[in-house]
Amino acid sequence: MRAYQVPEIDIPPAFVECEKPEPNVGETRVKIACCGLNFADLLMQKGQYQDTPPAPFTLGMEIAGTIDTHGAGVSGPKAGTRVAVFGGQGGLAEYGCYDARIVLPIPDAMSMAEAAAFQIAYGTSHLALGYRAKLKPGETLLVLGAAGGVGLTAVEIGKLMGATVIAVARGADKLEVARKAGADHLIEADVDDLRGELKALGGVDVVYDPVGGDLFKAAFRACKPEARILTIGFASGDVPKVPANHLLVKNIDVLGFYWGxxxxxxxxxxxxxxxxxxDWYEQGKLKPHVSHLLPFEQAADGMELLRARKSTGKVVIEVTPQEA
Structure with a gap:
């Protein structure tokens, strides 16, 4: 089979021919249809991600496909069942073996591309906002990087949870994507005084931050007392320092969140x-946004879209061509 592998840290990934994996006890082998790309795939190539596997390794954290076969001790679902899996790596390959407990059937109406784009982005926002930040109806949610893979789902889920959503993104096109996802207020990321804009809107109860850097600092200063700040990632490359004395004075919580x-x-x-x-998808409450669906041969182009921040929502690689 073909796989898109990192041979060594800081060496560009490349296609290789390798043996089809055999499922171990408790594992399911999936024929991979689509693989969703994530910013973490870029970090892994440089050895900068917290769960970077030892090289060589195959990129691709989340996939959708069909069950091919099971290892010993696994009774179902049957071969051909459409499923999604978060495996952490190995998704940019024609087959992958995964712990059967994390292989989840997907709704009939969901396309393979949507399923491959779904788990990390929606899972992150759902647990971060609900389980960690305990977002309440009527609160004000600020989403930084609001047109990105996780940011856009935070806008959508925050609105479903009854919040007033402020979206911050770079450029009119990205802000329009956030508006369509439910954002109530739109702010350009390069605005001169982000803190002032946020204070004019009444301040912020919950901050959802996959960016870090200067945006974190401005958002921090616009927080209301008892606000909660979710640190989701640092796409800016700048990990901000938190002034603990300001946490004390304003009774603010900074909450780390790593879905995986x-x-x-x-x-x-x-x-x-x-x-x-x-279930929410089946009820029509969620509408995954895939800005680019590329063939397997263009995996490098998909990575470059993330690196250059030219995508909105998710970039998905079609590993196995799907019938119309």
Whole structure:
């Protein structure tokens, strides 16, 4: 089979021919249809992600496909069932083997591209806003990087949870995508005085931040007393320092959130969350946004779209061409 692998840290990934993996006890082998790309794929190539596997490794954290076969000790679902999996790596390959407990059937109406774009982005926002920040109806939610893979789902889910949503993104096109996802207020990321704009809107109860850097600092200064700041990631490359004395004075909480980490110590909350999100999709409450669907041969182009921040929502690679 073909796979898109990182041979060594800081060496560009390339296509290789390798053996089709055999499922171990408790595993399911999936024929991969689509793979969603994530900013973490870029960090892994440089060894900068917290869960970077040892090289060589295959990129691609989340996939959708069909069950091919099971290893010993796994009874179902049957071969051909459409499923989605968050595996953490290995998705940019024609087949992958995964712990059967994290292989989830997907709704009939959901396309493979949508399913490959769904788990990390929606799962992150759902658990971060609900489980960690305990966002309440009527509160004001600020989403930084609001047109990105996770940011756009935070806008959508925040609105479903009854919040007033302020979206911050770079450029009119990205802000329009956030507006269509439900944002009530739109602010250009390059505005001269972001703190002033946020204070004029009454301040912020919850901050959803996958960006870091100067945007974090401005958002921090616009927080109301008892606000909660979710640190989701640092796409800016700048990990901000938090003035602990200001936390004390304003009674602010800064909450770290790493969705994949919960699979190691509370996997049930991840799978329960995803089942609820799939139900919301079936009810028409969620509309995954895939800005680019590229063939397997253009995996490098997909990575470059993320690196250059030219995508909105998700970039998905079609590993196996799908019938119309």
């Amino acid at each position: 980490g919960y699979l190691k110590f509370k996997p049930e909350i991840v799978t329960d969350s995803l089942r609820e999100l799939f």
